[in-house]
Amino acid sequence: EAAVTQSPRNKVAVTGGKVTLSCNQTNNHNNMYWYRQDTGHGLRLIHYSYGAGSTEKGDIPDGYKASRPSQENFSLILELATPSQTSVYFCASGTGEQYFGPGTRLTVL
Amino acid sequence: GQQVQQSPASLVLQEGENAELQCNFSSTATRLQWFYQHPGGRLVSLFYNPSGTKHTGRLTSTTVTNERRSSLHISSSQTTDSGTYFCAIDHNTGNYKYVFGAGTRLKVIA
Incomplete structure (x- = not known):
């Protein structure tokens, strides 16, 4: 099974601050994804990537940027964090079948 | 856009019972x-x-593509099956974007 790791696992940020969430995968998948999950809901796609240098907007991209500097790494960037971005963030890689990281719990105060 | 509906929203089973989760x-x-x-x-x-x-x-999964539905059957449920089950769909051949349902929350009691 693909190995997808995320860091940090937990983060507390202040409103207006910059937050970077990192994701690394070791199975050479071209596609990587960032989702958020809010309490009691399914996952919603924020940004995704088809490979190094590529980023695409998902279904809820507002307030987020993404960066894919290499095949292995995909970052989600909140330039000006807001309390509404408090959530659990999941990274995934794969195409037909997706493999998920353990998640990052972000709290914006 | 693509809609994914899961049912039931939640389910409580006695250990040993079977469950059928639906995704439309x-x-x-x-x-x-x-x-x-x-x-x-x-x-x-x-x-x-x-x-x-x-x-x-x-576990058994059955998808009937032309009827736009899938099911997940859990037989002889165990307490360790407790959690949330999600169905995710990609209907576009080009961009590999999944849309998730809201999930079915399952609790199995001993």
Whole structure:
């Protein structure tokens, strides 16, 4: 099974601050994804990537940027964090079948 | 856009009982995946099943593509099956974007 790791696992940020969430995968998948999950809901796609240098907007991209500097790494960037971005963030890689990281719990105060 | 509806929203079973979870979607699915989310949050892929029937252990997934539905059957449920089950659909052949249902929360009691 693909190995997808995320860091940090937990983060507390202040409103207006910059937050970077990192994701690394070791199975050479071209596609990587960032989702958020809010309490009691399914996952919603924020940004995704088809490979190094590529980023695409998902279904809820507002307030987020993404960066894919290499095949292995995909970052989600909140330039000006807001309390509404408090959530659990999941990274995934794969195409037909997706493999998920353990998640990052972000709290914006 | 693509709609994915899961039912029931929640379910409580006595250990040993069977469960049938449903997933209905608004457009033909090119790709379909069932996930299990541990109570602690970890997401695990159960099945990649865009059509037909697949089995693993006590789990069976059946997708009927032209009827735009999929089911997940859990037989002889155990307390460790407790958690949330998600169905995710990709109906576009080009960009591999999944849309998730809201999930079915399952609790199995001893």
